[in-house]
Amino acid sequence: MLALQRVFVVGGIFSQSPQCASHFVRHFSVCPVLRSPKRHSPYSSVDTERYSSLVKSVMSSRVSSQTPTTLQEEDEHIYGPIVKAQTTTRSEVREPKITHPFLSSDWTLGTEEPESGPPTRVVLNRGKFLAPSVTRILQQTLSQEQTFYLERWKRRMIAELGEEGFKEYSQNLFRQGKLFHSALEDVLTLGVTWKDRNPSETSEYAPEVQGYMKSISHILEDVSAVRAIESTVHHDTLNYLGIVDCVARYRGVLCVIDWKTSDKPKPSLSNTYDNPLQVAAYAGALNVDGNYKYQVENGLIVVAYKDGSPAHAHQLHSELMLEYWKMWLMRLEKFREQRSSHTSNMI
Structure with a gap:
């Protein structure tokens, strides 16, 4: 009997097992799997709205960034990598339909405000800003594949912890995130660098965040000239x-800084999920917001670890920020199209 073969569809391209591949061109009908009816993608059955709160917790700057980004890697470890067939078709480079500059054309060097003084903190006023948040836009424009992995991750966690256990786990992540950002706020508003601080003046942090603060201690030594903390940015166009978590200089370069927490190592930028798009979106809004008399071209994502191991700092230089800015514009475009379609269906 012929062994049942698996066929994967990756990016619209068939990937076959070696047994089938050898007969694919000359004996197309030899592979019994290829004659089977087309099955629906498991991603298409996922209820995106149902998992919006989960995605919000993943994307929120205040919540532990313990995302299921490594699930596909775990799959490959267990089941082996998906073999992609070679193709000569050149993939098209997607560009946003409506472009908008990342930097403000109205900004000039003479308008830049001095770096002295307390950090800016613009409080969110929902009555004033009738606009969707970056977090909401990203969570509602996830791909079907991303949503599928989020759903499976949640099911696995519930299987291990139970419904109540998973709920408690999520609440603890949220609480730890708030405590971590509160501790960071205290440090960054003092106006001195971490290495210049008097240890006797260091406040006693909650036990839940002591590991995180130890983790980022070497990062804080390179942070100076803090210009904004937990401050709202709005792109009126x-x-x-x-x-924004923080705007400050990191090793002399002005950056939008996003602080994340994790129990698992995230040594590369690809491990940070949609966070680079988030940082680019914040910077693009700040650059046109009249509350900030300066421009930011660079970003920094800092991932702190609960066990105190050294945090990873992922720098986004200006060229990379422009690439993520384009990706953000496409997600924003998708969000508008979805909202427009939803409105049309209700009429």
Whole structure:
């Protein structure tokens, strides 16, 4: 009997097992799997709205960034990598239909405000800003594949912890995230660098965040000239808003800084999920927001670890920020199309 073969569809391209591949061209009908009816993708059956709160917790700057980004890698470890067939078709480079500059054309060097003084903190006023948040836009424009992995991750966690256990786990992540950002706020508003601080003046942090603070201690030594903390940014032209964790100089370069926490190592930028798009979106909004008299071209994502191991700092230089800015514009475009389609269906 012929062994049942698996066929994967990756990016619209068939990938076959070696047994089938050898007969594919000359004996197309030899592979029994290829004659089977087309099955629906498991991604298409996922209820995106049902998992919006889960995605929000993943993307929120205040919540532990313990995302299921490594699930596909775990699959490959267990089942082996998916073999992609060679193709001569050149993939098209996607570009946003509506472009918008990342930097403000109205900004000049003479308008830049001095770096002295307390950090800016623009409080979110929902009555004033009738615009969707960056987090909401990203969570509602996930691909079917991303949503599928989020669903499976949640099911696995519930299987291990139970419904109540998973709920408690999520609440603990949220609480730890708030405590971590609160501790960071205390440090960054003092106006001195971490290495210049008097140890006797260091406040006693909650036990839940002591590991995180130890983890980022070497990063804080290179952070100076803090210009904004937990401050709202609004892009009035593209109509979205967000709350920036921090704007400061890292090793002399002005950056939008996003602080994340994790129990698992995230040594590369690809491990940070949609966070680079988030940072680019914040920077793009800040650059046109009249509350900030300066421009930011660079970003930094810092991943702190609960066990105190050294945090990873992922720098986004100006060229890379422009690439993520384009990707953000496409997600924003997708969000608008979905909302427009939803409105049309209700009429």
